[in-house]
Amino acid sequence: MIRTAWLILRKDLTVEVRSLEIAYTTLFFAVSCVLFFAFALVKEGKAPEDGAAGILWIAIAFAGTLALGRTFERERQSETLRALLMAPAARPAIYVGKLLGIVALLVAAEMVLVPLVAFLFQAPLLSHPLWLAAVLISGTIGFAAVGTLFSAMLVRARSRDVLLPVLLYPITVPVIIAGVRATAELLEPDVELALVRFWVALLVALDVVFVTLALWTFEPLMTD
Amino acid sequence: MPKWFMPLAAINALMFAASPFLIANADYEATMGLVQKIFYYHLPSAWIFLISAIVCGIASARYLFRGSPRHDRLAYAAAELTVLFGAIVLVTGPLWARKAWGVWWQWDVRLTASLMGWMVAWAYLLVRRYGGPGSDKLAAGLALFGMANVPFVYVSVNYWRTIHPPTTVVPTLPVDMGAALWFAVACFLLLFVLLLRLRVHLEEQRARLDSLYLSLDE
Secondary structure, eight states: OHHHHHHHHHHHHHHHHHHOHHHHHHHHHHHHHHHHHHHHHOBTTBOOTTHHHHHHHHHHHHHHHHHHHHHHHHHHHTTOHHHHHHSSSOHHHHHHHHHHHHHHHHHHHHHHHHHHHHHHTTOOGGGSHHHHHHHHHHHHHHHHHHHHHHHHHHTTSTTHHHHHHHHHHHHHHHHHHHHHHHHHHHHSSSOOHHHHHHHHHHHHHHHHHHHHHHHHHHHHHTOO | OOTTHHHHHHHHHHHHHHHHHHHHHSOOBTTTBGGGGGHHHHHHHHHHHHHHHHHHHHHHHHHHHHOOHHHHHHHHHHHHHHHHHHHHHHHHHHHHHHHHTSSSOOOOHHHHHHHHHHHHHHHHHHHHHHSOTTHHHHHHHHHHHHHHHHHHHHHHHHHSOOSSOOGGGGGGSOHHHHHHHHHHHHHHHHHHHHHHHHHHHHHHHHHHHHHHHHHHHO
């Protein structure tokens, strides 16, 4: 099971590295998103309070939606989804492989986004790098866990581009809230680590719930 | 429709007509006075909102794993009622909050989670209507996430220190307030059962019509 997931992850990464299509488009989109907010909100070199945390997460959520839409679209276009589903691999393993691919991609995008937001909004994002990494990774897993499930299911639906955000955003609201609150707390001059720890614990709990639910429902949902 | 539907609907209408008198006769709450009376409709509709989301989730799970269209129709009906009762909750809540807290809305855990549950129900309906073929399973998956949110809404007020009154208020109510409340709960519960039955009936008719069209084509 772990081996299958690893193989699918490696396959996706190989395909991605050859064209870098999703990586470039997602990153470009996320960066322009942050730039728009910087134009709109930063006045005379002064950023609004707590703005950086919100904008970082909005950029991640938007870019994540874009990336999620593309990963399964690629399988559909080259008509390899059927082959993937017919392969003698457990469905949950396929899900885990895809999920890891998305998380890897988004973490890579975050590595660019965090310094950019810190730079444009004068936010001390890198003062607690380990905590920030914990918040970002647990938040990204929660977001991608739901996203991977729904984008896989939407492959066959008619208006999939419109429906992905419709499905994804209401469910991931708690993830985004916890992520934003934790990041905002890290930006305070005197950080209250107990509060950050609480939000990270909530994020991890949400991750567990979402991944469990997704693993449970992926199989019946991907069967015709 | 089953025989019991019309008599029960009439009884339910009478109950709703009678409920304002019971609510008016209940004692005034010491600090909030008249505004508190909205609670007699807010709390029952909130419970029905959560029950409806659970019904939708369980029916969806059964549809997903067993594949019987009966459960799918039940889930669809329950999702619509989740939206309906959620709307009542989200309208009556702010009306009360404006007086009690001084603001219409607070980003408090329970309020946020309720709004999220309501949005999931909306998303369910949007997917069903615009998703095209196969969207019923997709919506069923969504309903499971909506159901996972329910216990969160319920316990949130007891674990987080929020401004929403906790669930422990209900057993401590004085007798006449409790009577008015439980009467209102019975009203809303019966209304929910009736509407659910009606809506499932409509879906059954629709499915029958579809199969008739199909057999005509053959």
